[in-house]
Amino acid sequence: xxxxxxxxxxxxxxxxxxxxxxxxxxxxxxxxxxxxxxxxxxxxxxxxxxxxxxxxxxxxxxxxxxxxxxxxxxxxxxxxxxxxxxxxxxxxxxxxxxxxxxxxxxxxxxxxxxxxxxxxxxxxxxxxxxxxxxxxxxxxxxxxxxxxxxxxxxxxxxxxxxxxxxxxxxxxxxxxxxxxxxxxxxxxxxxxxxxxxxxxxxxxxxxxxxxxxxxxxxxxxxxxxxxxxxxxxxxxxxxxxxxxxxxxxxxxxxxxxxxxxxxxxxxxxxxxxxxxxxxxxxxxxxxxxxxxxxxxxxxxxxxxxxxxxxxxxxxxxxxxxxxxxxxxxxxxxxxxxxxxxxxxxxxxxxxxxxxxxxxxxxxxxxxxxxx
Amino acid sequence: xxxxxxxxxxxxxxxxxxxxxxxxxxxxxxxxxxxxxxxxxxxxxxxxxxxxxxxxxxxxxxxxxxxxxxxxxxxxxxxxxxxxxxxxxxxxxxxxxxxxxxxxxxxxxxxxxxxxxxxxxxxxxxxxxxxxxxxxxxxxxxxxxxxxxxxxxxxxxxxxxxxxxxxxxxxxxxxxxxxxxxxxxxxxxxxxxxxxxxxxxxxxxxxxxxxxxxxxxxxxxxxxxxxxxxxxxxxxxxxxxxxxxxxxxxxxxxxxxxxxxxxxxxxxxxxxxxxxxxxxxxxxxxxxxxxxxxxxxxxxxxxxxxxxxxxxxxxxxxxxxxxxxxxxxxxxxxxxxxxxxxxxxxxxxxxxxxxxxxxxxxxxxxxxxxxxxxxxxxxxxxxxxxxxxxxxxxxxxxxxxxxxxxxxxxxxxxxxxxxxxxxxxxxxxxxxxxxxxxxxxxxxxxxxxxxxxxxxxxxxxxxxxxxxxxxxxxxxxxxxxxxxxxxxxxxxxxxxxxxxxxxxxxxxxxxxxxxxxx
Numbered sequence: 090x091x092x093x094x095x096x097x098x099x100x101x102x103x104x105x106x107x108x109x110x111x112x113x114x115x116x117x118x119x120x121x122x123x124x125x126x127x128x129x130x131x132x133x134x135x136x137x138x139x140x141x142x143x144x145x146x147x148x149x150x151x152x153x154x155x156x157x158x159x160x161x162x163x164x165x166x167x168x169x170x171x172x173x174x175x176x177x178x179x180x181x182x183x184x185x186x187x188x189x190x191x192x193x194x195x196x197x198x199x200x201x202x203x204x205x206x207x208x209x210x211x212x213x214x215x216x217x218x219x220x221x222x223x224x225x226x227x228x229x230x231x232x233x234x235x236x237x238x239x240x241x242x243x244x245x246x247x248x249x250x251x252x253x254x255x256x257x258x259x260x261x262x263x264x265x266x267x268x269x270x271x272x273x274x275x276x277x278x279x280x281x282x283x284x285x286x287x288x289x290x291x292x293x294x295x296x297x298x299x300x301x302x303x304x305x306x307x308x309x310x311x312x313x314x315x316x317x318x319x320x321x322x323x324x325x326x327x328x329x330x331x332x333x334x335x336x337x338x339x340x341x342x343x344x345x346x347x348x349x350x351x352x353x354x355x356x357x358x359x360x361x362x363x364x365x366x367x368x369x370x371x372x373x374x375x376x377x378x379x380x381x382x383x384x385x386x387x388x389x390x391x392x393x394x395x396x397x398x399x400x401x402x403x404x405x406x407x408x409x410x411x412x413x414x415x416x417x418x419x420x421x422x423x424x425x426x427x428x429x430x431x432x433x434x435x436x437x438x439x440x441x442x443x444x445x446x447x448x449x450x451x452x453x454x455x456x457x458x459x460x
Numbered sequence: 461x462x463x464x465x466x467x468x469x470x471x472x473x474x475x476x477x478x479x480x481x482x483x484x485x486x487x488x489x490x491x492x493x494x495x496x497x498x499x500x501x502x503x504x505x506x507x508x509x510x511x512x513x514x515x516x517x518x519x520x521x522x523x524x525x526x527x528x529x530x531x532x533x534x535x536x537x538x539x540x541x542x543x544x545x546x547x548x549x550x551x552x553x554x555x556x557x558x559x560x561x562x563x564x565x566x567x568x569x570x571x572x573x574x575x576x577x578x579x580x581x582x583x584x585x586x587x588x589x590x591x592x593x594x595x596x597x598x599x600x601x602x603x604x605x606x607x608x609x610x611x612x613x614x615x616x617x618x619x620x621x622x623x624x625x626x627x628x629x630x631x632x633x634x635x636x637x638x639x640x641x642x643x644x645x646x647x648x649x650x651x652x653x654x655x656x657x658x659x660x661x662x663x664x665x666x667x668x669x670x671x672x673x674x675x676x677x678x679x680x681x682x683x684x685x686x687x688x689x690x691x692x693x694x695x696x697x698x699x700x701x702x703x704x705x706x707x708x709x710x711x712x713x714x715x716x717x718x719x720x721x722x723x724x725x726x727x728x729x730x731x732x733x734x735x736x737x738x739x740x741x742x743x744x745x746x747x748x749x750x751x752x753x754x755x756x757x758x759x760x761x762x763x764x765x766x767x768x769x770x771x772x773x774x775x776x777x778x779x780x781x782x783x784x785x786x787x788x789x790x791x792x793x794x795x796x797x798x799x800x801x802x803x804x805x806x807x808x809x810x811x812x813x814x815x816x817x818x819x820x821x822x823x824x825x826x827x828x829x830x831x832x833x834x835x836x837x838x839x840x841x842x843x844x845x846x847x848x849x850x851x852x853x854x855x856x857x858x859x860x861x862x863x864x865x866x867x868x869x870x871x872x873x874x875x876x877x878x879x880x881x882x883x884x885x886x887x888x889x890x891x892x893x894x895x896x897x898x899x900x901x902x903x904x905x906x907x908x909x910x911x912x913x914x915x916x917x918x919x920x921x922x923x924x925x926x927x928x929x930x931x932x933x934x935x936x937x938x939x940x941x942x943x944x945x946x947x948x949x950x951x952x953x954x955x956x957x958x959x960x961x962x963x964x965x966x967x968x969x970x971x972x973x974x975x976x977x978x
Contacts, residue, residue: 096847103854110857110861114860118867121886122886124874129883278657280656281523282649286653
């Protein structure tokens with residue numbers, strides 16, 4: 090093919106491409122060197138700023154400088170704020186008591202707030218994330234910030250949406266926090282870890298706002314637009330966070346006959362949560378569930394009953410040992426985890442299964458169960 | 461019939477098909493350029509690296525904790541320090557499982573003595589197959605340390621034993637010589653927080669040779685001192701900063717380095733763990749995970765994150781490096797052969813039409829085309845029936861393009877992570893990006909070519925992979941080894957011959973054009 094092409098054309102093409110490539114190579118080398126030079130300039134600028142801010146911060150701690158005087162040191166460049174913020178955060182991590190609180194107030198400087206508020210209203214992803222992080226850390230959430238954060242929950246970038254809700258969790262109003270939580274958990278493809286992180290932030294351990302939190306959590310749990318995988322992690326987290334007041338409410342949901350509530354992922358989570366709460370009224374219902382032919386509900390039921398413990402539940406579990414080795418293994422592991430000794434369990438076995446169970450027992454890995 | 465006649469027949473046979481070499485050259489380089497463009501786009505938008513603070517998650521028992529699996533075979537020198545370093549990682553809930561894979565030295569004794577290990581009798585459910593476990597130990601000093609002593613069965617076998625013992629949701633497999641940055645697990649967790657369907661994630665592997673290392677922690681980043689070390693620095697930058705990132709962008713990542721990768725244990729169990737009878741177990745597992753999820757219509761993603769850094773020692777000896785590259789090529793061939801039905805199969809979506817063809821036609825068959833291309837080129841030079849202008853221009857264009865690709869990787873580094881502190885480093889890397897294409901690349905092609913043949917012959921040997929070690933004294937020992945220099949003289953001669961041939965070609969061109977007259 091190429092042989093048919095005129096050699097002169099090929100050579101001209103090659104000459105041109107080689108010149109182009111040489112030019113490109115030179116350009117890339119220049120850009121690389123320029124970037125290195127620029128970064129070195131930035132590094133020296135950063136070093137100079139750190140040298141400038143260190144004494145200022147310590148002077149502020151010693152009451153020799155006021156917030157306004159420190160604020161006057163900024164010329165308004167984003168880089169200055171980044172260096173200052175990072176330095177203050179690093180020092181905060183190293184000190185304790187009143188100094189910590191005093192240092193935090195440095196992050197409340199008007200210029201810093203305005204800079205981040207501007208970033209929050211921009212479109213640049215990195216700026217949005219940094220701003221969300223600032224508001225989340227400083228908890229400086231006024232109504233204007235809240236309005237913008239609520240808008241950002243619908244951002245197409247899931248990370249921005251998540252960070253916006255994370256920042257909303259710094260709000261003093263439970264209602265605002267709940268709004269963020271409701272919106273984000275309604276989105277698909279939000280990871281369990283992200284939901285857990287937000288629920289832990291939602292749960293205020295410093296102020297007693299349990300009643301209001303529970304009211305909103307109920308709304309979220311009832312909301313059928315929340316995807317089942319998100320719903321199940323919320324239900325499990327509700328138990329882990331210790332919202333005991335929701336036990337009866339969760340139990341009632343087990344009887345909801347709608348397709349959504351019959352979803353085995355949600356139902357399984359309800360059952361496990363009730364078991365871990367120690368809600369004994371649910372035991373008869375859970376036992377029925379264990380006898381059904383649904384593997385995920387079986388697993389959830391076994392975890393719940395082994396969490397509820399008590400001889401009645403554990404004897405019931407042992408009575409469920411059958412020809413199915415996979416189920417047997419799950420039951421035995423659960424029973425072992427709930428306090429029965431290996432000897433006690435082995436003593437319950439009778440022929441013809443005793444040998445088989447004994448082998449099974451030897452093969453059980455003692456570790457926490459998960460659904 | 462003289463040798464010249466035979467060579468002439470070869471040239472005449474290949475000549476009508478020399479367009480294949482040109483098309484292949486264009487295909488490969490266009491693919492690389494596309495990958496670079498998308499990697500740069502990805503990296504440019506990723507200046508949010510420091511803004512991901514997690515607090516609540518670590519108070520929950522419902523999130524995914526990690527088991528770090530560290531296989532060790534005859535590692536008595538480093539095993540204590542490397543395990544100590546792993547135990548110091550910043551993460552709220554993790555365990556370290558060191559698997560002594562039937563070492564014949566004092567690896568186990570060192571571990572038992574230093575970590576005050578005691579044998580435990582908890583039964584283990586062996587869901588994955590591997591060589592028998594002799595004992596399992598726990599430590600009096602670190603409750604999150606487990607040591608497994610088993611019969612020798614190679615890395616994949618040791619990892620399977622570790623997966624069986626692991627009690628956490630995520631497993632992190634590393635090499636014995638991997639050094640992890642202390643915050644590496646938190647950074648990797650980001651992939652799992654961002655996306656709920658992540659089944660595996662890998663981080664960047666960087667070269668530890670030349671860095672200042674204290675107690676298995678990289679204190680100061682530097683470049684390797686040797687030719688081979690520096691060439692590999694450029695290769696690793698290119699491979700990770702635009703190879704992996706580019707494929708991650710296309711959601712078609714087929715490789716997570718064996719030196720450092722995190723997997724969802726549940727899925728690894730479902731696909732049956734690591735394969736024993738392959739030398740490319742890391743890539744094979746990733747491809748099998750893709751295959752399993754696609755065939756079962758499971759929503760999933762396999763991610764590469766450029767921020768979490770793992771440091772590894774690279775071989776600076778020609779023979780060891782040759783054996784490593786030979787093994788990599790066999791591993792690649794083995795994986796692609798096992799999963800050949802995925803190629804152009806619509807069930808596997810973009811994997812079947814993007815990543816698989818790239819790996820088959822560029823990475824697997826590349827050495828074949830390059831080897832015959834180089835051979836053809838040199839034969840025509842020997843025979844003298846070549847248009848020197850065309851040959852020189854084509855060859856130099858290829859070399860410059862190769863340099864551009866490597867320098868772009870250096871640029872990616874400059875854009876983003878800037879791990880190398882000095883301007884001198886950048887200049888050295890750029891120079892080695894140039895040197896790589898003259899001599900080393902041809903030797904590398906030969907190693908891969910041999911690997912392909914060994915695969916066809918069914919060779920699944922791992923080969924001896926001796927390591928020098930990363931401490932300063934180890935480096936001194938290496939410098940003093942003159943015998944190695946002599947042993948590898950063939951490679952050095954090749955490195956000298958190739959520029960000489962290039963020089964001859966340029967001279968040929970000058971004579972042909974009449975610039976030089978006899």
